[in-house]
Amino acid sequence: MELSMPPPQIYVEKTLAIIKPDIVDKEEEIQDIILRSGFTIVQGHPSVPALSAVSHASNLDWRSVSRMRRKLHLSPEHCSNFYVEQYGKMFFPNLTAYMSSGPLVVMILARYNAISYWKELLGPSNSLVAKETHPDSLRAIYGTDELRNALHGSNDFAAAEREIRFMFPAVIVEPIPVGQAAKDYLNLYVTPTLLKGLTELYLAS
Helix, strand or coil: CCCCCCCCCCEEEEEEEEECHHHHHHHHHHHHHHHHCCCEECCCCCCCCCHHHCCCHHHCCHHHHHHCEEEECCCHHHHHHHCHHHCCCCCHHHHHHHHCCCCEEEEEEEECCHHHHHHHHHCCCCHHHHHHHCCCCHHHHHCCCCCCCCEEECCCHHHHHHHHHHHCCCCCCCCEECCHHHHHHHHHHHHHHHHHHHHHHHHHC
8 A cells, every 4th residue: 555645845934134224225126136036025914013113204115014025214222122132242332323324124035945045145244255255145245344244134033033023013924834735724714714704795785
């Protein structure tokens, strides 16, 4: 008797990407590279950002709220909270000053193994090193030095979860099921609710 094993399920991982203040004018160019590299800028409907999370509400791009992308200007205090794991290091004051120096763009990226692929696309954290060892990486192309390295990426799943929740408090961070897992989820939770709603709508009309 031959046993048929179900194919392994692949989950779409999420990571946080930040276009830092000194290269926000390259946003469209960088987004194009992101999409051509197999990432999706996750679609969704997060809640309207709390004003406590930004220092200058006028810098929010409200048209982008539905696309898991935000343009905002963080205060030094909020930068300190975001980079809390770096607290106490020599470069910490310069880091928070740099990240609060102007508007930045934050995005949720998704694809299989998104965290490692995004880190690979970014290259070494020191842009000077990246220019020598990974000249085609984003930090080599757009970065200036060790501090002004152009872009941020979550280091691991725990960091991605914390950072996404920091920037997008209403977002569900768990991996997105695809393939059979997605079909099972739709059949179990979405389809019955959808059919019930459509039936009630039809009867009401």
